[in-house]
Amino acid sequence: MKAEIIAVGTELLLGQIVNSNAQYLSEELASLGIDVYFQTVVGDNMSRLSQAIKGGAERADLLILTGGLGPTQDDLTKEAVAEVLGKSLHIDRMAMDNIDRFFQGRGTPMTENNRRQALSIDGGTPLPNATGLAVGNAIAENGKFYILLPGPPNEMKPMFEAEAKPWILQHVLTHETPLYSQMLKFAGIGESALETRLLDLIKDQADPTIAPYAKEGEVTIRISTKANTESEAMVKLDKLTEEIASRLSDHLYATGDIPIEKTIIDLMTEKGLTLSAAESCTGGLLMETLTTVPGSATVFLGGIVCYSNAMKEKLLNVPHDLLEGENAPGAVSAETAQVLAEQVRMIVDTDFGLAITGVAGPGYSERKPAGLVYIAISRRGGDTKVIELNLKGNRDTIRLRSTKTILYHLWKQIKDN
Amino acid sequence: MKAEIIAVGTELLLGQIVNSNAQYLSEELASLGIDVYFQTVVGDNMSRLSQAIKGGAERADLLILTGGLGPTQDDLTKEAVAEVLGKSLHIDRMAMDNIDRFFQGRGTPMTENNRRQALSIDGGTPLPNATGLAVGNAIAENGKFYILLPGPPNEMKPMFEAEAKPWILQHVLTHETPLYSQMLKFAGIGESALETRLLDLIKDQADPTIAPYAKEGEVTIRISTKANTESEAMVKLDKLTEEIASRLSDHLYATGDIPIEKTIIDLMTEKGLTLSAAESCTGGLLMETLTTVPGSATVFLGGIVCYSNAMKEKLLNVPHDLLEGENAPGAVSAETAQVLAEQVRMIVDTDFGLAITGVAGPGYSERKPAGLVYIAISRRGGDTKVIELNLKGNRDTIRLRSTKTILYHLWKQIKDN
Secondary structure, three states: OEEEEEEEOHHHHOOOOOOHHHHHHHHHHHHOOOEEEEEEEEOOOHHHHHHHHHHHHHHOOEEEEEOOOOOOOOOOHHHHHHHHHOOOEEEOHHHHHHHHHHHHHHOOOOOHHHHHHHEEEOOOEEEOOOOOOOOEEEEEEOOEEEEEEOOOHHHHHHHHHHHHHHHHHHHHOOOOOOEEEEEEEEOOOOHHHHHHHOHHHHHOOOOOEEEEEEEOOEEEEEEEEEOOOHHHHHHHHHHHHHHHHHHOOOOEEEEOOOOHHHHHHHHHHHHOOOEEEEEOOOOOHHHHHHOOOOOHHHOEEEEEEEOOHHHHHHHHOOOHHHHOOOOOOOOOOHHHHHHHHHHHHHHHOOOEEEEEEEOOOOOOEOOEOOOEEEEEEEEOOOOEEEEEEEOOOOHHHHHHHHHHHHHHHHHHHHHHO | OEEEEEEEOHHHHOOOOOOHHHHHHHHHHHHOOOEEEEEEEEOOOHHHHHHHHHHHHHHOOEEEEEOOOOOOOOOOHHHHHHHHHOOOEEEOHHHHHHHHHHHHHHOOOOOHHHHHHHEEEOOOEEEOOOOOOOOEEEEEEOOEEEEEEOOOHHHHHHHHHHHHHHHHHHHHOOOOOOEEEEEEEEOOOOHHHHHHHOHHHHHOOOOOEEEEEEEOOEEEEEEEEEOOOHHHHHHHHHHHHHHHHHHOOOOEEEEOOOOHHHHHHHHHHHHOOOEEEEEOOOOOHHHHHHOOOOOHHHOEEEEEEEOOHHHHHHHHOOOHHHHOOOOOOOOOOHHHHHHHHHHHHHHHOOOEEEEEEEOOOOOOEOOEOOOEEEEEEEEOOOOEEEEEEEOOOOHHHHHHHHHHHHHHHHHHHHHHO
16 A cells, blocks of 8 residues: 655745654554655645646555645645546535634634635545644545645644544555554663664564664654454564563663653652752753643652852852862762752752753863763662763754753663662 | 755655755745745655656756765665766765765774765766765756755755855856845744734835745744845845834844844843743743853853742742732732742842743643743843733643743843843
């Protein structure tokens, strides 16, 4: 089963927005076992759009189009697909009711062009839009499948998940054995080291298949298998997950697409543990990351960004002798990291206190190079663990990797006890 | 002049990475006055890649290919272009020297496949890679132009800027009058309100042209004009910028692609002003944003993330009566925002103190809805300004908009005095 993704919109060709829809859909289709051979972007232009649809239908079995379903004369996707298929368009009653309700609720009159958002291709299936006004469409014709989704990701993704994916499973993959996948997420290990530890499994892979890939600071593996039922698939997936976990228990932090900060917040919530942080070179990134997790307030109580030495002394009681003077270790040192972690833990009165101090760059600080970073984890009634990092990259990368690394070490400390 | 961008790489078709190169190149080409009619993504497959190149050359005058220049057997872009053009490949001496030096510097032996990264198409121009090993290529053939760039953005962007863009100006746009552009950046105003205030200019636009677009929390306008010399262009661009500035002086914060936090840090550095912050619902995002700017340490001295009420009392001296009790205003209130801003300014001893407290959601807090946020700016020897925001969106959006809004108000306060 071959698929092609066609994104429609002149704003993409002007570089005003990134085509993140193609990435999302490609990932989703891969997880269904469908191969994407081409992604195309075309502007709001009838002849070029028709050309792209015809070209796509020659190459692929399934075409997914995003964008161009809106109310203006520039929104041409439904017209173009209908024209290529020799079909007409009609107003879908339910979609029109949804649009009418929206404008009644806002108390503003509906302009006539909004009716275009309720158009549906004759013989197709309208796909309801739970978060917007433009109805989607799915249609099979001459052994090819066409799915039309809105352009805004906050409309496209829910519509794909709730409407298009079930339609694909029912109409497109009718005669294929369904593919089941599981994501495994790792921290504190690079992609190549992880591959080396799983080399025999990756080399021998037949069923389930193993596909590793790396994003900034974390590594993900997707394991997939075809099976007639979910429970049959889960037996195979669980067995492989267990084997991988037995080799990488200090790195496998989640089964499922979950960031490590959520794993930490959930684990600490469950154990009734609390957390605080003192940040120097990361300037708030660690705390910002932790507090992206809804419900983090019961675990993460607060912390201090001590960007200047004066602040380290004043708010976090770092001795002046440690920070300044001929032979002082300096702000970027294991000693200072330790004091910061212990002090913030005591000041905020939490079970754990984290600290990051280092040189984010560009250039040197205290005659120390960019990338030299100390992280510390202080635990109530326990020792303080201090680790020296020598990171590569630019300012943003160094800040991000410092944050990911301390989260990894925190997770490792709390997961076992 | 029509262009097409072809990104090569199976990892794009699997959805493992977003095609941000296409966005960058589209924006750059637009600024040169070149129209992009198609963007294509194709995998590491010789026949499909050749098909994409042939199709692109039928539709466009200029093809820019990214990716597939690396050392492995999967990297096929140079071979594919050479094949389509009926050319051979040779090892470029300077690129090979660069690769040899790299491996000598690392003290590791070079594996034979790295020689592939020095390949260049006969009759083409090798484009040196300042940040990596794979040499780029530019070649003109049968009235069509082909530019081959590496896939990693940190290699592609510098090569485009230093090598490909001058080549385009010299060989592709030889007979065209050059296009000059200027970016204008606005804060504290939405795209539609901005368009309304510039409607007559946008409607009458002929030269320079005006292209507005919105990203999260800020609006950008690009004004462009064709001229024979830069100084001739600048006369026209400066005149229009002045007209726009006279209408929107409270919103136009930069000419050039600069984030508002950099404008603020630069302005405060110049004026010798210092800054601190107390954050509740944004959890560190404001401080993190400010400290992304290199050199921010002389302006931003530090701050406190007071996620819990206890922390607001303990570290920032917010009176208990303000936070809790039957008729207390609560943590999410104008009163609390004001105390937080004033206290953090006094504790850290800075000229300005910022505070954000609100409900980021999901759901309610203190029976107040997600999106209700109070921001406060306290100034040494001045009044404290408190503003109530009623923001829409999810947790991430509310946090981002709160941050952008307080930065806008801070900029407005400091720009004039």
